[in-house]
Amino acid sequence: MENKKIYLASPHMSKEGYEQEYIKEAFETNWVAPLGENVNKFEEELAEYVKIKNAAALASGTSAIHMAFKALEVTDGDIVFCPSLTFSATANPIIYQNATPVFIDSEEDSWNMDPNALEKAFEKYPNPKAVIIVHLYGTPAKIDEIKEICDKHGVPLIEDAAESLGATYKGKQTGTFGKYGIYSFNGNKIITTSGGGMLVSDDKERIEKVRFWSTQSREKARHYEHNEIGYNYRMSNIVAGIGRGQLKVLDDRIAKKTEIYNTYKEAFKDIPDIEMQSVPENTNPNHWLSVITINSNSKVKPIDIIEALEKENIESRPVWKPMHMQPVFKDYDYIQVAEKSVSEDLFNRGVCLPSDTKMDKEDINRVIEVIKGLF
Numbered sequence: 001m002e003n004k005k006i007y008l009a010s011p012h013m014s015k016e017g018y019e020q021e022y023i024k025e026a027f028e029t030n031w032v033a034p035l036g037e038n039v040n041k042f043e044e045e046l047a048e049y050v051k052i053k054n055a056a057a058l059a060s061g062t063s064a065i066h067m068a069f070k071a072l073e074v075t076d077g078d079i080v081f082c083p084s085l086t087f088s089a090t091a092n093p094i095i096y097q098n099a100t101p102v103f104i105d106s107e108e109d110s111w112n113m114d115p116n117a118l119e120k121a122f123e124k125y126p127n128p129k130a131v132i133i134v135h136l137y138g139t140p141a142k143i144d145e146i147k148e149i150c151d152k153h154g155v156p157l158i159e160d161a162a163e164s165l166g167a168t169y170k171g172k173q174t175g176t177f178g179k180y181g182i183y184s185f186n187g188n189k190i191i192t193t194s195g196g197g198m199l200v201s202d203d204k205e206r207i208e209k210v211r212f213w214s215t216q217s218r219e220k221a222r223h224y225e226h227n228e229i230g231y232n233y234r235m236s237n238i239v240a241g242i243g244r245g246q247l248k249v250l251d252d253r254i255a256k257k258t259e260i261y262n263t264y265k266e267a268f269k270d271i272p273d274i275e276m277q278s279v280p281e282n283t284n285p286n287h288w289l290s291v292i293t294i295n296s297n298s299k300v301k302p303i304d305i306i307e308a309l310e311k312e313n314i315e316s317r318p319v320w321k322p323m324h325m326q327p328v329f330k331d332y333d334y335i336q337v338a339e340k341s342v343s344e345d346l347f348n349r350g351v352c353l354p355s356d357t358k359m360d361k362e363d364i365n366r367v368i369e370v371i372k373g374l375f
């Protein structure tokens with residue numbers, strides 16, 4: 001018999017069945033569609049959790065990023081600064097708005113946008129329309145430094161907190177520092193609704209506008225009246241029910257992810273070739289994924305680890321391939337300050353380890369034993 005499959009990060013519904021209760025309620029009131037109580041409550045409850053004034057529940061994290069750019073009036077020919085080391089969904093909406101991304105290198109500490117590279121980007125392109133940052137794998141970026149640079153230049157900041165829901169920087173939730181923050185509830189994220197996203201902001205008027213655009217820009221009239229182009233981006237009431245249930249176990253999931261991270265850290269502490277993604281000063285990551293880097297001189301390469309785990313029916317993955325290395329984005333500029341490109345180096349040396357909250361001690365030990373066996 002094959003070994004039990006261990007996943008990188010898979011959906012984990014509450015053992016209490018909260019999600020089912022909210023869905024059941026939606027069925028009983030026939031609020032299956034379009035909107036309804038669960039959507040409103042999910043927005044309120046998430047906003048309360050991260051301590052922000054307004055939230056719009058949307059179909060995905062990607063659509064939330066798109067709406068953030070639209071709300072900032074990012075349009076034809078505008079420049080947007082974007083980290084290179086991220087998932088493509090951070091960058092794609094820049095193109096949806098016919099704007100031009102300029103990719104920025106990472107720093108070694110948090111693996112996120114390097115404030116020095118950002119400064120350098122401002123020297124070359126003094127008037128970007130927006131800056132978007134990411135908190136990769138749930139580890140907050142150098143938010144104070146980045147925000148200070150953005151404020152100095154009067155450019156709004158968007159936080160792609162798709163991977164970092166619940167992570168804090170100086171005690172404040174990621175996603176609440178910029179003009180807009182976005183979260184994702186995709187299947188592999190720390191909590192999931194099967195698919196979905198949220199746009200948050202303290203700007204009530206703009207969030208209301210996003211709700212309007214996201215429901216086909218339908219004007220208040222008996223007939224269908226449209227003054228603006230619309231989108232079908234709203235979250236369904238069933239999906240929002242799952243989200244309300246998941247929000248109740250978010251703190252448990254963060255605790256478990258942290259335990260997984262600490263278990264790996266302890267297990268690999270005597271292997272000098274393995275380094276865990278660090279926990280930078282002032283941050284409390286949610287440890288969505290536990291990620292290691294392998295010393296470039298090591299005889300063991302990241303691919304050896306990935307293949308050895310695969311043989312044991314264990315899922316792992318390379319670190320995100322930087323956007324400036326992607327064929328689809330090859331024509332856009334990339335700004336780095338160090339001689340060596342940090343994002344490329346992390347891509348070459350990184351491995352995302354199984355961080356599934358359904359793993360028990362035995363499962364985690366299986367992963368550890370396979371990796372230790374290679375060194």
Ligand SMILES: *Cc1c(COP(=O)(O)O)cnc(C)c1O
Nearest residue numbers: 060061062087089090162184186
């Ligand atoms: C998952 C993810 C997204 C996109 O979220 P979806 O809900 O899948 O559209 C955006 N940015 C980052 C960094 C992500 O990891």
